[in-house]
Amino acid sequence: MIGDEGITPALPDGPSPREAGRAGRIAKAIRSDRQLLIPVAVLVLILLFAFLVPTFWPESPSKQDLISALQPPSGSHPMGTDQLGRDVLARVSEGARISLVVALLVTLGGAVVGGVIGLFAGTLGGAPDGIAMRVMDAILAFPPLILAMAVTVGLGVGLSTAALGIALVSVPWYARLLRSEALRIRSLPFVEAAHAMGATKSRIIARHVVPHCMPVLAIQMAAAFGYAILALAGLSFIGLGAQVPTPEWGAMITEGQQFTLTGQWWIAIFPGFFLLITVTATSMVADCIRDILDPRGSYARI
Amino acid sequence: MARVIVYRILGSIAAVFGASLLAFLIMRALPGDPARVILGPLASPKALVEVRHELGLDKSLFVQYWDYITSFLSGNWGYSYTLNAPVKSLFVERFPATIELALFSFIFTMATAIALALLSTYRRRPVTDGVVRGASYLGFGTPPFFLGVLLLIIFFKSLHWLPGPEGRLGIGAEAPPSATGLYPIDALLAGDLSTFWESIRHLILPSIALGVASFSFIVRLLRANLLEVSREPFLIVARGKGLARWTAFRRHALPNAFLPTLTTAGLVLGEFLAGSVLVERVFDWPGIGSLVYEAIVKQDFAIVQAFVLFSALMFVAVNLIVDLLYAAIDPRVRIPAVTAT
Amino acid sequence: MDALNDNGSVLSVRNLSTVFETGNAATCAVRDVSFDLRPDERLGIVGESGSGKSAMALSILGLIEPPGRVSGGEILLGGRDISKLSDRQMGAVRGKEIALVLQDPSTALDPVKTIGRQIIEVLAAHEPDLKRKAARKRAVELLEDVDISHAERRLDDYPHQYSGGMRQRVAIAMAIALNPKVLIADEPTTALDVTTQAQILSLMDRLVEDHNTAVIFITHNLGVVSEFCDSVAVMYTGRFVETSGVEHIFSAPTHPYSEALLNCVPNPEKLAQGPLPAITGFPPDLSQLPSGCSFAPRCPVGKDLAQCYEKAPVTHRISCPDGEVGVECHFAEARARGAST
Numbered sequence: 001m002i003g004d005e006g007i008t009p010a011l012p013d014g015p016s017p018r019e020a021g022r023a024g025r026i027a028k029a030i031r032s033d034r035q036l037l038i039p040v041a042v043l044v045l046i047l048l049f050a051f052l053v054p055t056f057w058p059e060s061p062s063k064q065d066l067i068s069a070l071q072p073p074s075g076s077h078p079m080g081t082d083q084l085g086r087d088v089l090a091r092v093s094e095g096a097r098i099s100l101v102v103a104l105l106v107t108l109g110g111a112v113v114g115g116v117i118g119l120f121a122g123t124l125g126g127a128p129d130g131i132a133m134r135v136m137d138a139i140l141a142f143p144p145l146i147l148a149m150a151v152t153v154g155l156g157v158g159l160s161t162a163a164l165g166i167a168l169v170s171v172p173w174y175a176r177l178l179r180s181e182a183l184r185i186r187s188l189p190f191v192e193a194a195h196a197m198g199a200t201k202s203r204i205i206a207r208h209v210v211p212h213c214m215p216v217l218a219i220q221m222a223a224a225f226g227y228a229i230l231a232l233a234g235l236s237f238i239g240l241g242a243q244v245p246t247p248e249w250g251a252m253i254t255e256g257q258q259f260t261l262t263g264q265w266w267i268a269i270f271p272g273f274f275l276l277i278t279v280t281a282t283s284m285v286a287d288c289i290r291d292i293l294d295p296r297g298s299y300a301r302i
Numbered sequence: 303m304a305r306v307i308v309y310r311i312l313g314s315i316a317a318v319f320g321a322s323l324l325a326f327l328i329m330r331a332l333p334g335d336p337a338r339v340i341l342g343p344l345a346s347p348k349a350l351v352e353v354r355h356e357l358g359l360d361k362s363l364f365v366q367y368w369d370y371i372t373s374f375l376s377g378n379w380g381y382s383y384t385l386n387a388p389v390k391s392l393f394v395e396r397f398p399a400t401i402e403l404a405l406f407s408f409i410f411t412m413a414t415a416i417a418l419a420l421l422s423t424y425r426r427r428p429v430t431d432g433v434v435r436g437a438s439y440l441g442f443g444t445p446p447f448f449l450g451v452l453l454l455i456i457f458f459k460s461l462h463w464l465p466g467p468e469g470r471l472g473i474g475a476e477a478p479p480s481a482t483g484l485y486p487i488d489a490l491l492a493g494d495l496s497t498f499w500e501s502i503r504h505l506i507l508p509s510i511a512l513g514v515a516s517f518s519f520i521v522r523l524l525r526a527n528l529l530e531v532s533r534e535p536f537l538i539v540a541r542g543k544g545l546a547r548w549t550a551f552r553r554h555a556l557p558n559a560f561l562p563t564l565t566t567a568g569l570v571l572g573e574f575l576a577g578s579v580l581v582e583r584v585f586d587w588p589g590i591g592s593l594v595y596e597a598i599v600k601q602d603f604a605i606v607q608a609f610v611l612f613s614a615l616m617f618v619a620v621n622l623i624v625d626l627l628y629a630a631i632d633p634r635v636r637i638p639a640v641t642a643t
Numbered sequence: 644m645d646a647l648n649d650n651g652s653v654l655s656v657r658n659l660s661t662v663f664e665t666g667n668a669a670t671c672a673v674r675d676v677s678f679d680l681r682p683d684e685r686l687g688i689v690g691e692s693g694s695g696k697s698a699m700a701l702s703i704l705g706l707i708e709p710p711g712r713v714s715g716g717e718i719l720l721g722g723r724d725i726s727k728l729s730d731r732q733m734g735a736v737r738g739k740e741i742a743l744v745l746q747d748p749s750t751a752l753d754p755v756k757t758i759g760r761q762i763i764e765v766l767a768a769h770e771p772d773l774k775r776k777a778a779r780k781r782a783v784e785l786l787e788d789v790d791i792s793h794a795e796r797r798l799d800d801y802p803h804q805y806s807g808g809m810r811q812r813v814a815i816a817m818a819i820a821l822n823p824k825v826l827i828a829d830e831p832t833t834a835l836d837v838t839t840q841a842q843i844l845s846l847m848d849r850l851v852e853d854h855n856t857a858v859i860f861i862t863h864n865l866g867v868v869s870e871f872c873d874s875v876a877v878m879y880t881g882r883f884v885e886t887s888g889v890e891h892i893f894s895a896p897t898h899p900y901s902e903a904l905l906n907c908v909p910n911p912e913k914l915a916q917g918p919l920p921a922i923t924g925f926p927p928d929l930s931q932l933p934s935g936c937s938f939a940p941r942c943p944v945g946k947d948l949a950q951c952y953e954k955a956p957v958t959h960r961i962s963c964p965d966g967e968v969g970v971e972c973h974f975a976e977a978r979a980r981g982a983s984t
Binding site for chain 2: 134135138139140141142143144145146147149150151153154155226230233234237238239240250253257260261263265268269272275276277278279280281282284287
Binding site: 538541546553 | 750
């Protein structure tokens with residue numbers, strides 16, 4: 001009998017996994033894929049906006065100037081001024097720094113804590129695994145944003161407790177993901193071989209499990225980063241996150257909202273617009289990273 | 303099968319138990335002194351002791367937790383000091399407005415999501431598909447509260463097409479006689495078409511804002527499912543039987559693609575619960591969301607605590623129901639395979 | 644049989660071509676294929692995966708989906724060219740005159756519909772007036788026809804309750820339900836184990852005999868071809884490189900590719916001599932076919948000959964002792980002579 005594979009091995013499209021490393025594949029994808037190029041470009045522009053504007057823009061995000069309050073966008077204030085005469089452009093830029101930095105910290109924190117929990121639960125098994133997973137179930141029993149609300153209400157409102165709440169919400173995503181990866185990788189032949197040769201558990205985790213988990217972890221973190229920005233703005237909008245006068249985007253929308261119906265739309269619209277394009281671009285990049293690193297779609301989406 | 307159901311139910315009970323413990327720890331045990339929070343920084347020491355006793359804070363944590371969970375389950379959700387009313391009666395009073403908005407939003411966004419997912423997959427025109435995918439990304443990136451503000455600027459402030467942030471009906475308008483608590487339905491039952499129309503007009507913008515996140519992931523999931531199912535050989539077989547394109551698609555692709563979207567019901571509910579807090583205040587909608595928002599602003603934590611636990615309970619319950627429903631609908635789960643005869 | 648083509652064939656394919664256009668690359672899956680199928684003929688089509696066998700099957704049924712399309716040629720059935728019919732008109736042909744059986748029985752049936760519904764669907768598609776009871780009765784008869792016991796009861800089962808072999812029987816029952824003139828079977832036994840394969844083949848053998856159906860049997864299993872088919876077409880890069888009676892291919896394959904394919908078939912004698920020969924190299928990319936013979940780079944005969952790379956070979960009709968053979972090779976005549984002496 002002639003099996004298909006007897007004559008021709010299946011030829012997948014595109015380069016073989018060995019041909020280019022992961023970083024190479026991402027770099028190539030960014031160059032060739034417009035769907036990835038545009039959001040990456042948008043994110044780069046937002047980064048530049050966040051960190052370059054303060055180096056040359058003379059206005060300060062906190063300087064009040066009641067005489068020129070509620071000015072519409074003009075040459076000297078391209079995004080207008082708010083009710084206290086503060087320059088909206090400077091504030092949106094400051095808001096971008098806050099959102100990006102806090103979201104980055106939240107993502108890293110959630111990934112490290114959740115990742116460590118998942119790795120140990122998956123590697124140790126038994127009672128530690130059971131306890132850790134029950135705790136994760138308890139966290140997952142809440143709608144995400146509502147648990148984050150509870151944390152800020154309980155521990156006192158503010159940017160740091162809001163960040164803590166969002167990070168807590170994301171812990172089970174990583175824990176579950178890395179636990180199942182650890183279980184899967186642990187049963188791969190080469191890891192079993194390493195174990196048979198006397199490698200310790202921690203060595204196996206460090207040498208074999210962690211490197212293999214990196215792609216799924218990257219995918220999850222990319223998605224969680226966008227969520228963190230959105231959740232932070234949501235909490236600030238209802239007064240649980242950043243407090244007045246911090247120019248966090250969500251808080252700025254709250255402040256500006258009352259003026260939208262009297263015609264001063266720019267106070268709320270500019271931060272909202274930046275929020276929107278940042279999160280949209282992030283989620284597009286996250287999706288593309290998923291397609292590149294995980295073409296089979298083998299991991300559960302949030 | 304029965305075993306699976308029992309395990310699933312037990313798992314849900316364990317999750318609710320864990321969640322209540324977590325909520326208790328976060329909101330009661332960790333914050334330091336709830337009595338101080340309730341009474342504010344200027345309260346006298348005597349008043350603090352009294353409130354502490356009233357709240358049972360002088361008892362051990364175990365007893366406190368037991369009191370907390372039993373009183374919640376027995377319907378005692380605490381007392382709102384700012385509104386001078388039991389939390390539960392406040393919730394009951396605000397519930398219809400939230401349900402009305404959520405229901406309308408659900409129907410509206412689901413219909414749109416399904417239509418767009420079909421549009422992008424059925425004919426597979428790259429342009430339509432690109433637009434739909436773009437819309438779903440934008441939907442994910444758009445914060446619901448900001449969309450609310452944006453919609454008000456466009457459709458109320460600039461175009462004057464739809465009413466502004468004035469709640470369920472115009473200011474001074476009389477609510478229809480209450481039968482269901484949902485204004486459009488009550489108005490219809492009373493035969494009051496103008497009130498019906500007014501309430502629908504007031505629902506449109508908040509519904510869009512509330513539903514945008516659910517819309518975006520339903521579109522995305524449904525589109526992916528439809529694409530996957532439409533590559534299935536059984537669709538070619540159905541076409542090979544002589545069925546028209548749409549008939550084959552409707553009979554065989556749609557049911558198989560819709561079934562997995564059931565599992566997102568929990569996600570959708572979560573979005574609606576959290577979204578109500580974000581969106582209702584933008585439109586001055588008198589539901590539970592704005593109640594919670596006001597409670598946050600006034601630091602009336604009994605309301606927030608009740609809302610958090612209530613949300614977790616609903617969330618777990620809906621996820622459980624979806625799982626059981628899925629098992630009841632999908633024959634592959636409902637009827638175990640019998641190999642060989 | 645009524646309504647044959649003018650030349651006495653039931654199905655006559657003339658210069659059929661199918662391309663898949665993605666971006667700026669056009670992949671030619673089927674290139675200028677012609678053949679006639681006699682009313683009781685069983686034509687085996689063999690070739691590697693990706694040689695265009697399945698694309699040809701779907702092209703005949705008009706089921707090529709965008710970005711693919713039938714780019715030229717005629718498909719004559721009962722004297723009319725069905726490749727020019729609208730999708731709606733084609734619906735009357737599919738299932739009724741030309742039926743289809745696919746490779747993998749586990750994906751060829753809709754998992755959430757009962758077997759009965761799926762069988763009745765093909766009857767109802769062509770007989771709109773069919774009553775429920777009568778349809779059910781015929782479905783039971785069809786299941787009995789394909790040797791499924793307790794047919795009445797098993798009609799209401801779901802596909803996952805059937806074994807792989809039984810599912811393939813159901814697929815065959817659906818295909819022969821309306822006495823089609825032509826049955827296209829795309830690798831109907833590939834996914835089955837050897838015993839089941841034999842059962843399915845003998846079942847098809849019986850049914851095709853009873854119903855007087857012509858068969859296009861697509862496979863890469865030459866053993867099955869020798870058992871089941873009367874004639875063979877060897878397909879390579881979208882073209883028929885050799886068509887002949889079934890004996891010819893096994894006794895004296897003329898095209899170098901046919902010979903190479905045959906050499907890959909294991910039998911006890913050859914296995915004793917050591918490892919089986921494999922065909923070296925890979926088939927060319929169908930979107931950038933060479934100008935000469937597409938097999939040349941892998942061909943033991945023409946690998947080093949300039950003419951094979953420069954000029955595409957034409958089909959030579961050769962009379963061999965075992966019937967007429969069509970071979971697309973520059974050396975067809977020489978090789979045929981060499982084989983017969």
